[in-house]
Amino acid sequence: MNTTYYDSDSARKPLASEVSNLWAHRGLIRLIVTRDLTVRYKRSTLGIWWTLLNPLLTTGVMWIVFGNFFRFEIPGDTPYIVYLLSGILLITYFAQAVMASGSAIVNSAGILTKVYVPPEVFSVSAAIAAAVNFMISLAILLVIQLVTGVGIPWTVIFVPIPVLAMLALTAGLGLLIAAAAVHFFDVLDLTGVGIQLISYLTPTFYPISIVPERFQWMININPLYSYLTVFRELVYGGAGAELWMWAYMLVSAVVVLVVGVYLFSRSWRRLVILL
Amino acid sequence: MTEPAISATNVRLEYKLSRSNIGSIKEYAIKTVKREMNYESLWAIDDVSFDIAKGEVFGIIGPNGAGKSTLMKIMARVLPPTSGRVIVRGSVAPMIELGAGFNNDLTGFENIVMYGTLLGRTPQRMRERAFEIAEWADLTDFIDVPLRSYSSGMLARLAFAVATDIDPDVLVVDEVLSVGDAAFQIRSTERMKSLIERGASVVIVSHNLDTVSDLADRAMWLDRGKNLMTGAPLDVINAYQQTVDGGHG
Numbered sequence: 001m002n003t004t005y006y007d008s009d010s011a012r013k014p015l016a017s018e019v020s021n022l023w024a025h026r027g028l029i030r031l032i033v034t035r036d037l038t039v040r041y042k043r044s045t046l047g048i049w050w051t052l053l054n055p056l057l058t059t060g061v062m063w064i065v066f067g068n069f070f071r072f073e074i075p076g077d078t079p080y081i082v083y084l085l086s087g088i089l090l091i092t093y094f095a096q097a098v099m100a101s102g103s104a105i106v107n108s109a110g111i112l113t114k115v116y117v118p119p120e121v122f123s124v125s126a127a128i129a130a131a132v133n134f135m136i137s138l139a140i141l142l143v144i145q146l147v148t149g150v151g152i153p154w155t156v157i158f159v160p161i162p163v164l165a166m167l168a169l170t171a172g173l174g175l176l177i178a179a180a181a182v183h184f185f186d187v188l189d190l191t192g193v194g195i196q197l198i199s200y201l202t203p204t205f206y207p208i209s210i211v212p213e214r215f216q217w218m219i220n221i222n223p224l225y226s227y228l229t230v231f232r233e234l235v236y237g238g239a240g241a242e243l244w245m246w247a248y249m250l251v252s253a254v255v256v257l258v259v260g261v262y263l264f265s266r267s268w269r270r271l272v273i274l275l
Numbered sequence: 276m277t278e279p280a281i282s283a284t285n286v287r288l289e290y291k292l293s294r295s296n297i298g299s300i301k302e303y304a305i306k307t308v309k310r311e312m313n314y315e316s317l318w319a320i321d322d323v324s325f326d327i328a329k330g331e332v333f334g335i336i337g338p339n340g341a342g343k344s345t346l347m348k349i350m351a352r353v354l355p356p357t358s359g360r361v362i363v364r365g366s367v368a369p370m371i372e373l374g375a376g377f378n379n380d381l382t383g384f385e386n387i388v389m390y391g392t393l394l395g396r397t398p399q400r401m402r403e404r405a406f407e408i409a410e411w412a413d414l415t416d417f418i419d420v421p422l423r424s425y426s427s428g429m430l431a432r433l434a435f436a437v438a439t440d441i442d443p444d445v446l447v448v449d450e451v452l453s454v455g456d457a458a459f460q461i462r463s464t465e466r467m468k469s470l471i472e473r474g475a476s477v478v479i480v481s482h483n484l485d486t487v488s489d490l491a492d493r494a495m496w497l498d499r500g501k502n503l504m505t506g507a508p509l510d511v512i513n514a515y516q517q518t519v520d521g522g523h524g
Contacts, residue, residue: 004444006363008349008356027398031389035381042380114375115393116352269355273290 018261021118028117029125036100036129051136055092059085066205074207075239079148085141086232087204089134090162094170094224095195097130101174102191106181109275119271120264123178127171131163138235145236155234162231165253169223172253172260179267182274202228223252278364279326280445280476281350286359288320288345288500319345320356321500329365329444332477334491334508336484336515342500343480344449347371350478351447365444365476368394372449373434379423383414383433386422390437404440412436413459432459439466446470446477484512 022029041050059081066072067080074083104122105112112119138159145152181187202224203211211219219225226245232238292315319342327333335343348354349361351369376393377386384405391401409418412432417425425433448467471477471490481487487494487508494508496515504511 004364004366006352006361006367008352008359008361028392031392031398035378035385035389039378039380108376111376111393113348113353114372115369116395117393272354273288 015258015261015265018118018120018265021120022124025118025121029121029128032122032125033129033132036126037132051133052140055085055089055137056140058092059088062088062205072205072207072210075209078150078236078238082141082145082148082150082236083207083232083238084205085144086235086238087202087228089137089141090166090228090231091199091202091204091224092137093130093134093163093166094227095199096133097127097166097170098173098177098195099188099191100126100130101170102177102181103188104174105178105271106185106188106275112272113275119178119268120175120261123174124171127167127174130170131167134163134166141235150236153234153237155237158234159231162227162234162249165249166227168253168257169227172256172258175260175264179264179271182271198222198224201225204228223248226252277329280329280331280364281325281327281478282360282362283326283350284324284360286320286323286346286349286356286361287318288342288349288354289357290317290319291315292317318500320349322359323497323500323502324359325495325502325505327445327476327478329476330474331493332471332479332491334487334494334511335478335480335497336482336487336494336512337497337503338519340499341497343497344371345500346497347447347449347478347480350445363445366395366441367445367447368438368441368443370435370438370446370448373438374430377422377430377434380421382421383409383418383425386433387418387437390434391440394438396441408436408440409433411440428456428459435463439463439470442473443470443475446475448477448479450481484516488512 037051038048041047044050046053063081063084067084072080074080101123104126105119108119108122111117112122142152142156177187177191201218201222203219208219226241226248229239229245230241230249233241321342323346325333335346337343345354347369348371349356350363351367351371352363353369353371374390376389378389381389387405387408388398388401391404392398406415406418409415412429412435414429414433414436417429422430446467467477468490477490479487479490491508493506494511495502496504496511504514
């Protein structure tokens with residue numbers, strides 16, 4: 001038993017309560033994350049290997065279409081497949097984390113209406129599961145870098161920085177969406193469309209050079225562009241990320257997380273009643 | 276005098292029933308502009324106060340829809356009260372709608388660990404206890420089998436075994452004494468009684484008035500969210516039965 005004293009009147013401090021709730025439930029979070037990773041493919045023959053196979057197959061399809069039919073030229077001498085796979089992995093991480101974390105509370109209604117668990121545990125666990133999934137699938141990218149002769153630069157040890165920043169960004173967004181989805185279920189459909197839009201505004205499969213100059217700002221204000229550029233530089237030595245991109249990445253991560261948690265903690269009281 | 280295990284003071288809980296049945300943002304926006312948003316407030320719990328002493332068995336009776344389960348969920352911390360205050364001193368074992376979070380794709384062992392952790396215990400402790408829990412529920416042979424192959428009786432036994440595998444200060448029980456077959460019912464009733472003997476406070480909700488009069492030290496009659504009467508179980512049951520017999524229930 002974690003709590004041996006419950007007072008319904010005790011004030012819930014925004015931010016501080018969430019942090020202590022999540023820490024108190026770290027054992028549960030670890031269980032949910034491993035369950036997420038294993039249950040997803042439990043009924044399939046290949047099991048957890050789908051974590052690697054899935055992005056590989058997507059990349060294969062897009063490589064045929066955009067690498068051969070469209071023949072996109074990538075700046076520098078990076079093979080297109082490395083450029084493409086790195087982009088797809090990071091965008092998939094973002095999309096999975098936001099979608100899973102945003103629907104986590106609605107999906108856990110069966111638990112939340114029966115036992116007391118702080119709802120944010122489910123949202124944050126889903127975002128962490130997506131991050132772990134991303135770290136596992138990173139192995140294919142590294143293998144392909146070796147095979148294509150790109151190699152693995154030493155900067156790869158800093159890859160956890162954009163990964164953690166992305167975790168903060170997606171957890172913050174996920175909490176906001178999760179709380180909103182309890183009130184209006186169609187927030188989740190809207191989120192799907194939003195993710196699609198932001199994915200196309202991120203140069204995953206096309207080079208930034210094909211974007212006409214007057215539209216360039218649309219790419220620049222998209223925070224994912226900064227995340228992706230930083231990630232590409234660290235993981236295979238891609239075109240240099242400028243200082244503002246690092247700043248934009250870190251600031252957006254912190255701001256979105258803080259705002260997400262703060263707004264979430266203002267609405268938690270009515271959440272379970274509405275489920 | 277020691278402090279009560281549970282004190283509830285002027286507890287109210289409101290459900291907002293929207294007549295207009297709004298399911299989307301668009302409808303919400305349109306109806307807000309047109310000022311068609313009419314909520315109907317339903318006070319599922321309406322100004323209820325009571326204290327439950329340490330070691331006391333407290334029964335709650337009342338017709339369907341009286342708010343009994345809602346009140347249990349408030350004590351189990353699942354639902355925060357809209358107003359008023361609830362204080363629970365000690366660890367709580369909620370035995371309402373057992374088996375929350377059971378996953379058909381996971382094995383008995385994995386579900387024992389997950390369910391116990393959801394109930395607030397640590398995963399390590401659950402891993403250590405899992406085999407004894409399965410043994411008590413007569414499910415040793417099924418511990419590595421996915422839950423999809425369990426019968427509903429087996430699921431109920433597993434859930435009950437996990438939920439009662441602790442020494443709680445407060446037990447919140449909602450009609451779970453009628454779990455499994457006759458043999459298991461005897462054993463589960465015995466386990467409940469041994470938890471009570473070890474000094475746990477118990478809140479018990481039941482439609483079976485005999486259960487309440489057998490076990491409870493005190494009882495409360497709840498109707499439409501209001502506390503109509505609190506006192507000795509037999510007095511409260513008699514008063515309640517008179518209204519039922521009189522055709523009001």
